[in-house]
Amino acid sequence: MTKLSIKPWVLASGMLFSTSFGFAQDNLVNSLKNNQSANSTSGFKFTEVLNLENTPVQNQGSSGTCWSYSTNSFIESEMLRMGKEPVALSQLFTARNAYVEKGKNYVRMHGAVTLGDGGALHDVINMYKKYGAVPQTNYTGLNYGTKLNKTAEMGAITTGILEAVVKNPNGTLTPNWEKAYTSVLDSYLGAVPEKFDYKGKTYTPQTFAKQVVGINPDDYVELSSFMEHPYYSKFTLLVPDNWSFDQVYNVKLNEVTDIIDNALKTGYSVAWATDVSEKSFSYKNGVAYVPAKPFEEMNASEKEAMFSEPKPEMEITETLRQQAFDNYQTTDDHGMHIVGLAKDQNGKEYYIVKNSWGVTNDYKGYLYVTKNYVKYKTTAILLNKAGIPSTINKKLGL
Known part of the structure; x- marks a missing residue:
């Protein structure tokens, strides 16, 4: 297989997903740091197969905005793929717009829907389509x-x-609640600029999205795999x-990785929503896999050695996935x-994954994640x- 390794672009940018239950990144990282091994980098020997162009790793801080960081990073890579100069996009501009829409939805649903920082990958595409985009330097949040x-x-x-x-x-809602709600967002994140300058030109968020970013929101689809629904x-x-x-x-279980593989090999990166609460996911060590023996059945020495070298993995079935x-x-x-593909010393393939927790782990903010x-x-x-x-694509009717 042809090896393709491209250095990430260096962008001058302003300061820099979310969990379903709203806990902040710092709490999550602290919990994951309890599961680490000092010799992971010596035990794992990774060789890049391909590494698509991507912008620098950023830090979502104490917020549940990973969905915005990951998918805006994905859009930046799409700009690179299209031959455009990438822009560090404002993740908080996207998040603020989603919070506005989420607040409206919460009221319409009489409070019977999730609040908090959390969101989904499609939120970024939806907000881009409705509100446009802004450089991070023009809206830091x-x-x-x-x-x-x-x-x-x-x-x-x-x-x-x-x-x-x-x-x-009051018995009847007034329009003032929306003003009160958005004013709080503006107090903390800043008012959204109606117009702004970028490289000597003036844009609105909508014209910036069309003229500079240039992606078509209708080109993007979201997929999953669950056996309880028709494929x-x-x-x-x-x-x-x-x-x-x-x-x-x-789509079917094996098609999830088939799709990711095809995308990477044809130059397309992938935004990924997942569960990182597993003991076999280690941010510090930059490795995630599914051990053949469940963590609860491991003895102390086995737990200590989880990230000392590549380990056998559990076979993943549709039933196991659905039950989990x-x-x-x-x-x-x-x-x-997901920005690339690598192999360990035994030839097993891992996806190269860009995170948004800064560059403090063993691989400067990236992780190696097995296909399982x-x-x-x-x-x-x-x-x-x-x-x-x-x-x-044909089966999906796309």
């Missing part, structure tokens, strides 16, 4: 003195406002962060960006439909 995102206080206040609106103490049809992905009730295409989802063992708690882990723990993938194999 840091309007309250911090160097990184820290959204818990904002979330508590906006939740209180929306809960009060749903109680409807090659669409279904509503029932995870808490799918607050907009978007539908995804259903139904039992809440697989939850939609993080979004990342992706089959087992993926909740959804999003990509350009041109990256899907033609045989699957």
Whole structure:
């Protein structure tokens, strides 16, 4: 296989998914750091097969905005693929717009829908289509003195406002609740610029999206795999962060990795929503796999050596995947960006995955994730439909 290794672009950018249950990145990272091995980099020897162009790793801070960071990173790679100069896009511009739509939905649903920072991969495409895009330098989302995102206080206040609106103490809603709600967002994140300058030209968010970013939102599709739904049809992905009730295409288990492989080999990266709560996912070590022996059955020495070298993996079946989802063992708690393919010293293939927790782990913010882990723990993938194999595209009617 042809080896393709391309260095990430270096962008000058401003300061820089979310979990379904709203815990912040710093708490998640701290919990994952309990599962680490000092000799992982000496025990794993990775060789790149291909590494698509991607922009620098960023840091979502103490916020549940991984869905926005991962999918905006994906859009930046799409710009590179199209031969455009990439722009560090504002993740908080996307998030703010999603919070506005989520607030409206929460009120319409009488409070019976998820709030919080969480979101889905498709939210970024939906917000891009409706609101456009803004460079990060023009909208950092840091309007309250911090160097990184820290959204818990904002979330508590906006939740209180929306809960009060749903109680409807006046008996009839007024339009003022929307003004009160968005004013809090503006206080913490900053008011969205109606116009801004970029490289000597003036744009609105909509004209910037069309003239500079240049992607077509209709080119992107979201897929998953669950045996309880008919294959090659669409279904509503029932995870808490799918607050907009978007539908995804259903494909067979092995086709998830077939699609990712085809996409990467034809130059298309993939946005990835998954579960990172497994003990076999280690941010520090930069490795994720599915051990053949469940963690609960391991002895102390086996647990200590989990990341000392490549280990045998469990066989993943449709039934196992479905059961893990139904039992809440697989939850939609993080979004990342698949940018390449590598092999370990034994020839096993891993996806190269770009994270949004800064560059503090063993691989400077990237991870190596086995195909079995992706089959087992993926909740959804999003990509350009041109990256899907033609045989699957036909089955989906794309």
